[in-house]
Amino acid sequence: MSAPAREVRNEIIYQGRKLAVDDDWLDDLRLRIDDLCAIAGEYLEPDQVDQLREACYFATEAHAGVYRKSGEPYIFHPLAVARILANVRFDHETLQGALLHDVIEDTPYSKEQIGVHFGPEVANLVDGVSKLTQIQFNSKLEAQAENFRKMFLAMAKDLRVIMIKLADRLHNMRTLGAMRPESRRRIARETLEIYAPIAGRLGMNHLRQELEDLGLSHLHPLRFQILQDAVRKMSGNRREIVGQLEARIQSRLEDEGITARVMGRSKHLWGIYQKMRHKRLPFKEVYDVYAVRIIVENADTCYRVLGAMHSLYKPIMGRFKDYIAIPKANGYQSLHTVLFGPNGVPIEAQIRTEEMHVMAEVGVAAHWRYKSGSDGQGSHAQQRAREWLRKLLDMQRRAGNPVEFLESVKVDLFPDEVYVFTPRGEIIELPRGATAVDFAYAIHSDVGNTCVGAKVDRRLAPLRTPLSTGQTVEVIITPTARPNPAWLNFVVTAKARASIRHYLKHLQREEAILLGKRLLEKALIGHTGGLGELPTEHLRSLVQEFNLSSFDDLLADIGLGNRVAALIAKRLMPEDGTDETTSPDASTQPLLIKGTEGTVVSFGKCCRPLPGDAIIGYLNTGRGIVVHRDHCKNIAGYRKNPDKWIEVEWEPHVNADFGAELRLDVVNRRGVLATIAAAISATDSNIETINTSERDGNTTTVHLLLNVRDRAHLARVIRQLRTLPEALKLVRRG
CATH class of the missing domain: 1.10.3210.10 (Hypothetical protein af1432)
Known part of the structure; x- marks a missing residue:
């Protein structure tokens, strides 16, 4: 010093x-x-x-x-x-x-x-x-x-x-x-x-x-100034009413033999502003609520005060919350109730102990403990804060970049809590709007990654079902299952969102590496014996030149369409450009499509190609290969980038389901949709979506999205539909 x-x-x-x-x-x-x-x-x-x-x-x-x-x-x-x-x-x-x-x-x-x-x-x-x-x-x-x-x-x-x-x-x-x-x-x-x-x-x-x-x-x-002036004008009138409320409550508690501090509580301007915006209420309706806070010695007395308040003023049903039995995520504890006050004016009452009051005001700063030799756990609020931070650390490890992490944190910072139970009776706290998938990830990331269904109060429910306080939730898992990208459309917790994205990115990277290797091997055919025969030093120098950490990164870039395989192949070929094994047509052999490549090979929704259709592939940056039918109307717009196109063909035996769109004009009769569904079911096909639009009083157009195996399977479906007496016109879209 x-x-x-x-x-x-x-x-x-x-x-x-x-x-x-x-x-x-x-x-x-x-x-x-x-x-x-x-x-x-x-x-x-x-x-x-x-x-x-x-x-x-x-x-x-x-x-x-x-x-x-x-x-x-x-x-x-x-x-x-x-x-x-x-x-x-x-x-x-x-x-x-x-x-x-x-x-x-x-x-x-x-x-x-x-x-x-x-x-x-x-x-x-x-x-x-x-x-x-x-x-x-x-x-x-x-x-x-x-x-x-x-x-x-x-x-x-x-x-x-x-x-x-x-x-x-x-x-x-x-x-x-x-x-x-x-x-x-x-x-x-x-x-x-x-x-x-x-x-x-x-x-x-x-x-x-x-x-x-x-x-x-x-x-x-x-807006702040207008609100501030409005509150100032109304505060004078309210002060006398709040004083009368405090005196009456204090008198009733003394009659019950309860020692307590009763004080009026004013709303802060941001809270008033938010309630006006979200509930679309005028200022008078938001501010016409009187609030009191009652502070007592211990938790048992809190419940005695609650009984006294409910006998003094009638409670409003559904507006009672017990944060003493189930504290908020930040350790906040209090009893909240809303009452019908004099002349029907609502009264918001908070009942808590002195210790709870200090905790509510300063949170983790209360009873700060950083003493040498201590376990460092600190207060209950500090333990909850550390638990939250551990979740944030888990999220940041899974986040792909700082911006994604910050967005996840923002989502996590605005919880309006829902409390649900596991089958063993453990309480799981979730933000309002959370689904069964959020619940699964709150238990463990592995549970979320392998969940396939859920039981809410012992009844099967869709995974996207929003949960409510008091429900018991059981997750159904299958070890071979994996997260569905569609879950990102309805999950609300940051942990679930980060875990799903992390899994999908990891999965996409593995798929991109495999596809990139296939594309590069195809580009090298006839020029070298394949990737295995290229000098290790040559591969390492190319990786360093592109400022990548490994050769897998280069393969992933090729698979995602960020780099062109033909150009990389030229860099890897012998410098003199000669090779006795070179075959001029070898590298033009088409890439075989299995239909199960995953996220790095997708099929254009504009034309929805099926096995049996003539197809062509387009390398879309960041997405990998997008497969189109060779007469797709969108191909003309892509022709300006010939280096992005790649010859592709279906493998001889493709074992997967594909989407096919049909437009069917039918006579508008009762039960026609049931007839169409039965005909499709008879061909071992499944309807994914169905939409109808009425053309005139007698004719309806039905738009169908079906799951079929290949072009031949679709042909059977079309033949079956054309036999229906109600069918007028049928075309395959795209």
């Missing part, structure tokens, strides 16, 4: 040097440092307060000569951030980290230098908050996403990282007026989308509400 700083009337001497602070700001700086140390001194040891003061002077020297857009010295910002955390009684390492949080990012000091002065724990906190400023990104979104990914990784190691970041963002929002309007809107939107929900997820509701109100004031300043 360096020598302590000395203060004289007009200067501060630190490490033998006068700190570079303008005389105009010197008294203000002294006052702010003393104020911070006084707050911290209420709960920290004297030597810890001395270390905090040392960090104040170190940060002052590091940021010397730098000013904020408001014109004040930059050091005032980290002092304010540390003060926010000191008010919540964070440990001295966190406060030092807050004071130094911009030092690595904005000054020449390194993480190692901070570690030498204040220890590795503080250095890790500062590094976790610092942005990745040395890396070049393609876009602001990519930079934002990568910085958030770094922050979440640091959070998983030490939760205090996000506490510093939240306090930093809160002070920035309080002083955002000095920024340009477009910067204010961008920062406000980021605050509302990321930081405020994180604060809520960690149970820090007081901080969340201030972030939300500040975000609204900068994102929609006119």
